[in-house]
Amino acid sequence: MGADASLIEVDWASFDPWRIQPVRHALGEHPLLQIDQLVALGKRLERTDQTFSFNSDAGADADFNTVARTHPNRNSTTDTLQRISEAKAWMLLRHVQADPVYCTLVDTVLDAIKPQVDRVDPGMCYRAGWIFVSSPHTVTPFHIDRNHVLLLQLCGTKTVYVWDADDVEVVSDHARAHFLDCHQLDLVQWHEAFRARAHVFELGPGMGVYMPLTSPHMVEIGDGASVAMSVSYNTDASRRRALLHVLRERLCEHHIELPPIGRHPLFDSVSHAGARALVDLHQLGRRMLGRSSISDGVPYALAE
Numbered sequence: 001m002g003a004d005a006s007l008i009e010v011d012w013a014s015f016d017p018w019r020i021q022p023v024r025h026a027l028g029e030h031p032l033l034q035i036d037q038l039v040a041l042g043k044r045l046e047r048t049d050q051t052f053s054f055n056s057d058a059g060a061d062a063d064f065n066t067v068a069r070t071h072p073n074r075n076s077t078t079d080t081l082q083r084i085s086e087a088k089a090w091m092l093l094r095h096v097q098a099d100p101v102y103c104t105l106v107d108t109v110l111d112a113i114k115p116q117v118d119r120v121d122p123g124m125c126y127r128a129g130w131i132f133v134s135s136p137h138t139v140t141p142f143h144i145d146r147n148h149v150l151l152l153q154l155c156g157t158k159t160v161y162v163w164d165a166d167d168v169e170v171v172s173d174h175a176r177a178h179f180l181d182c183h184q185l186d187l188v189q190w191h192e193a194f195r196a197r198a199h200v201f202e203l204g205p206g207m208g209v210y211m212p213l214t215s216p217h218m219v220e221i222g223d224g225a226s227v228a229m230s231v232s233y234n235t236d237a238s239r240r241r242a243l244l245h246v247l248r249e250r251l252c253e254h255h256i257e258l259p260p261i262g263r264h265p266l267f268d269s270v271s272h273a274g275a276r277a278l279v280d281l282h283q284l285g286r287r288m289l290g291r292s293s294i295s296d297g298v299p300y301a302l303a304e
């Protein structure tokens with residue numbers, strides 16, 4: 001079956017992979033996104049580490065790396081999903097592309113947009129899917145991600161605050177680089193004053209938002225329980241941007257300061273080529289020693 005371009009609506013004429021923009025979708029009635037199927041998925045994932053949850057006391061300033069410990073949800077995955085309206089919990093079903101059934105759903109969504117994305121941002125890879133099931137008035141803490149993201153609201157309402165991918169007043173280049181290098185969010189710190197400079201989206205069913213790599217975001221759930229799906233991916237350009245950030249971070253550790261990414265395109269090209277060659281050499285060395293070597297250019301994200 002071919003891709004269904006009508007599944008996801010974006011203003012493709014003005015689409016810019018580095019600009020936040022609204023999305024509409026037609027996934028609300030999809031059988032795999034109904035609560036009975038999500039409970040069944042939750043049961044399968046409960047045996048793995050692919051569920052992530054915390055309680056409704058966590059606020060915008062919680063650290064995503066520690067919030068499951070500092071604000072634990074003591075109910076089981078199944079119980080939380082079945083009673084989400086009263087559970088006072090935020091739950092994420094992670095890396096659903098690792099589930100053979102849900103992998104087809106991730107592909108259905110991303111295949112629908114790939115021809116349009118490819119025109120301006122080729123090399124789609126590292127596909128992943130994430131399903132968020134949240135009690136009323138829970139908060140997704142302030143954070144950044146390592147991919148381009150399409151956040152799609154299925155049920156309930158939420159307010160999404162998003163900041164530009166290069167807004168260094170909200171998250172410094174150093175904090176972005178540290179996150180991309182070490183996967184740690186300790187330098188991504190929330191301040192209430194940030195709200196004034198956010199792009200704000202009031203999402204209901206059928207609505208969504210596209211967020212480029214490292215766009216800071218924070219979400220507040222409305223008066224009812226919420227179900228949302230996000231699909232994420234990388235491209236040639238997002239992998240290049242991430243590697244440039246990591247290069248800056250590594251050199252910064254040796255007190256070598258590089259200019260901000262994008263200020264000198266030729267310098268970026270030369271430094272990226274050098275960094276890419278080093279990464280490729282490192283991976284080749286690992287393969288020659290019989291060790292595993294995982295590229296960020298593989299088709300699907302790894303459920304690490």
Ligand SMILES: [Fe+2]
Nearest residue numbers: 143144145217
């Ligand atoms: Fe996110």
